[in-house]
Amino acid sequence: MLAYTIxxxxxxxxxxxxxxxxxxxxxTFSGDPLANLRTKQPPPSxxxxxxxxxxxxxxxxxxxxxxxxxxxxxxxxxxxxVQGGGTLDIGHALxxxxxxxxxxxxxxxxxxxxxAVIVGTISAxxxxxxxxxxxTFTGFLFLSLPVFWFALLLKEGAIWLNNHxxxxxxxxxxxxxxxxxxxxxxxxxxxxxxxxPTITLALTAYAAWSRFNRSSMLEVLGSDYVRLARAxxxxxxRVLIRHALRTALIPFxxxxxxxxxxxxxxxxxxxxxxxxxGMGDFLFTAxxxxxxxxxxxxxxxxxxxxxxxxxIADLLYAVLDPRIRYD
Amino acid sequence: xxxxxxxxxxLSSPGAPVxxxxxxxxxxxxxxxxxxxxxxxxxxxxxxxxxxxHRLAVASLAVFIAVVLFAFIGGAxxxxxxxxxxxxxxxxxSLKHPFGTDAASHDTFAQVLRGTQRSLEIAIFVAIVSTxxxxxxxxxxxxxxxxxxxxxxxVVDLFLTFPLLAVAxxxxxxxxxxxxxxxxxxLVITALTWPYVSRVVRGVTLSLRExxxxxxxxxxxxxxxxxxxxxxxxxxxxxxxxxxxxxxxAAILTETALSFVGFGVQAxxxxxxxxxxxxxxxxxxRPWLFYFPGVFIILIALTINFIxxxxxxxxxxxxxxxxx
Numbered sequence: 114m115l116a117y118t119i120x121x122x123x124x125x126x127x128x129x130x131x132x133x134x135x136x137x138x139x140x141t142f143s144g145d146p147l148a149n150l151r152t153k154q155p156p157p158s159x160x161x162x163x164x165x166x167x168x169x170x171x172x173x174x175x176x177x178x179x180x181x182x183x184x185x186x187x188x189x190x191x192x193x194x195v196q197g198g199g200t201l202d203i204g205h206a207l208x209x210x211x212x213x214x215x216x217x218x219x220x221x222x223x224x225x226x227x228x229a230v231i232v233g234t235i236s237a238x239x240x241x242x243x244x245x246x247x248x249t250f251t252g253f254l255f256l257s258l259p260v261f262w263f264a265l266l267l268k269e270g271a272i273w274l275n276n277h278x279x280x281x282x283x284x285x286x287x288x289x290x291x292x293x294x295x296x297x298x299x300x301x302x303x304x305x306x307x308x309x310p311t312i313t314l315a316l317t318a319y320a321a322w323s324r325f326n327r328s329s330m331l332e333v334l335g336s337d338y339v340r341l342a343r344a345x346x347x348x349x350x351r352v353l354i355r356h357a358l359r360t361a362l363i364p365f366x367x368x369x370x371x372x373x374x375x376x377x378x379x380x381x382x383x384x385x386x387x388x389x390x391g392m393g394d395f396l397f398t399a400x401x402x403x404x405x406x407x408x409x410x411x412x413x414x415x416x417x418x419x420x421x422x423x424x425i426a427d428l429l430y431a432v433l434d435p436r437i438r439y440d
Numbered sequence: 441x442x443x444x445x446x447x448x449x450x451l452s453s454p455g456a457p458v459x460x461x462x463x464x465x466x467x468x469x470x471x472x473x474x475x476x477x478x479x480x481x482x483x484x485x486x487x488x489x490x491x492x493x494h495r496l497a498v499a500s501l502a503v504f505i506a507v508v509l510f511a512f513i514g515g516a517x518x519x520x521x522x523x524x525x526x527x528x529x530x531x532x533x534s535l536k537h538p539f540g541t542d543a544a545s546h547d548t549f550a551q552v553l554r555g556t557q558r559s560l561e562i563a564i565f566v567a568i569v570s571t572x573x574x575x576x577x578x579x580x581x582x583x584x585x586x587x588x589x590x591x592x593x594x595v596v597d598l599f600l601t602f603p604l605l606a607v608a609x610x611x612x613x614x615x616x617x618x619x620x621x622x623x624x625x626x627l628v629i630t631a632l633t634w635p636y637v638s639r640v641v642r643g644v645t646l647s648l649r650e651x652x653x654x655x656x657x658x659x660x661x662x663x664x665x666x667x668x669x670x671x672x673x674x675x676x677x678x679x680x681x682x683x684x685x686x687x688x689x690a691a692i693l694t695e696t697a698l699s700f701v702g703f704g705v706q707a708x709x710x711x712x713x714x715x716x717x718x719x720x721x722x723x724x725x726r727p728w729l730f731y732f733p734g735v736f737i738i739l740i741a742l743t744i745n746f747i748x749x750x751x752x753x754x755x756x757x758x759x760x761x762x763x764x
Binding site: 128129131132135136139140143144253254256257258259260261262265266269272273374375377378381382385396397400401408411412415416419420 | 601610701703716723741
């Protein structure tokens with residue numbers, strides 16, 4: 114298992130190198146990073162533009178730039194940024210944003226998984242009952258819901274409630290600008306801001322997972338060993354939880370692990386609606402500012418997440434299913 | 441038991457943008473009893489019959505076709521253009537303006553029609569091109585196996601390491617404002633979705649190539665191209681169609697999300713996502729501007745998802761459990 118993990122990580126390194134290279138070319142050729150500077154009024158002096166060109170290494174060939182970027186990464190240097198007059202430390206800024214987004218992603222995943230297991234199991238056990246139809250329909254509805262539209266709807270609904278009933282939903286940002294002293298009030302403030310985005314993200318994520326759990330549950334419930342367990346006199350609930358659900362959760366867990374990467378897209382949209390200063394804002398601001406190295410840092414992080422999530426999914430599969438052995 | 445790490449996961453379509461759809465990869469052979477008591481039908485007839493029994497899917501298909509006709513024919517017939525100033529400012533829905541008007545006096549009905557057209561055009565483009573390319577790519581990789589397969593699948597892995605929305609936003613920022621921006625957006629989404637199709641196709645092809653009928657075709661002297669074209673591709677169409685319906689729903693949601701954050705379809709053109717983005721502050725004061733485009737996105741995505749569900753049941757009836 115350890116050897117397998119190490120081998121997989123070693124295989125991931127060339128994949129990461131090629132993928133960063135492709136991304137580097139893609140971002141480099143997708144636009145002129147100085148376009149915003151050139152159209153500025155009053156126009157900056159040629160000397161300023163030349164300085165920026167030099168700082169962004171645009172006076173060097175692409176391959177040399179890539180080499181500088183990679184070697185810089187090994188020293189923890191993510192490259193120069195055009196934002197903040199060239200003073201933005203990309204690595205530091207991105208790290209702050211990741212911490213902000215992470216609490217949203219983790220909260221949403223936990224809630225979505227619990228919801229998916231409960232809903233999927235009930236749907237499978239009571240297949241073709243009214244509950245199943247209702248769950249199936251709501252599942253498909255959330256699957257088809259544009260996340261930004263749903264988020265806006267929740268946000269406006271919360272604002273309406275705040276104005277008419279006096280509830281205290283927090284609809285903007287990931288924290289209040291002024292918070293009382295102490296760790297406790299910061300925690301409460303962060304949790305309050307977490308409520309609406311988490312609901313949005315959890316509901317859009319649970320839908321697909323509950324469908325998946327339903328179908329894997331159905332497959333297990335139809336199998337012979339479950340019938341045997343019932344036949345030898347075990348209670349329904351014991352068969353359901355100890356025998357059926359445990360097996361059905363194996364593919365379910367791996368699929369959710371794989372999905373965490375895809376959840377990133379939903380997260381950055383949700384953050385945009387609730388105006389969080391998280392990873393989404395970092396990426397979109399960087400793209401608008403044509404900040405090549407900031408975009409690259411973001412994509413590098415995303416690629417690492419995808420590769421690690423894939424590895425975790427495979428390893429979990431082996432841990433949970435004794436029939437799978439890696440060597 | 442030794443197992444390749446990817447093997448168990450391939451069955452459940454890992455990493456597809458919309459998961460949770462367990463894709464069984466081949467239809468089980470009809471039982472002997474079934475074959476003797478029922479008049480022989482071709483596989484496609486069986487699939488069609490099973491699909492028609494799925495009432496929700498058939499109803500969804502009808503609604504989807506209605507939406508398509510509505511967008512393309514209605515758009516041509518409607519007496520307002522989506523860019524036209526009608527002179528009615530922020531009017532609520534009425535007979536003259538079924539979906540109301542916005543602050544600049546645009547007719548929302550005309551805008552929604554136009555936005556629906558754009559979203560559907562993008563979805564159809566993504567469906568056709570990613571199916572064609574993904575199927576060809578996946579079947580070649582799965583059929584020839586060996587080093588060619590390894591290289592081709594590493595390329596797929598490469599594509600899958602990029603988060604769809606982020607890369608689409610980077611490219612959309614540059615390509616969206618061009619003339620024919622929608623075409624470039626469609627191309628970008630296609631470039632990022634075909635790997636999912638090819639992964640599914642490769643998985644099915646790997647098991648198909650060991651089947652007797654392929655061996656028989658080869659014994660008869662059929663060339664590789666003929667075997668792939670005549671025997672492999674028709675047999676992978678089931679899982680492909682199911683995957684593609686899911687991808688199309690995902691493509692619509694991606695395009696609208698992209699336009700919403702400003703990296704997709706750009707004004708003066710319009711799309712459903714862009715309309716919502718432009719009207720997001722009007723939810724309370726002029727709700728019609730916000731709800732109608734949203735409802736159309738949901739209508740399209742929901743019907744496509746239901747059609748996909750019906751097709752999956754039709755191609756793979758094993759999920760229908762009779763025994764309690």
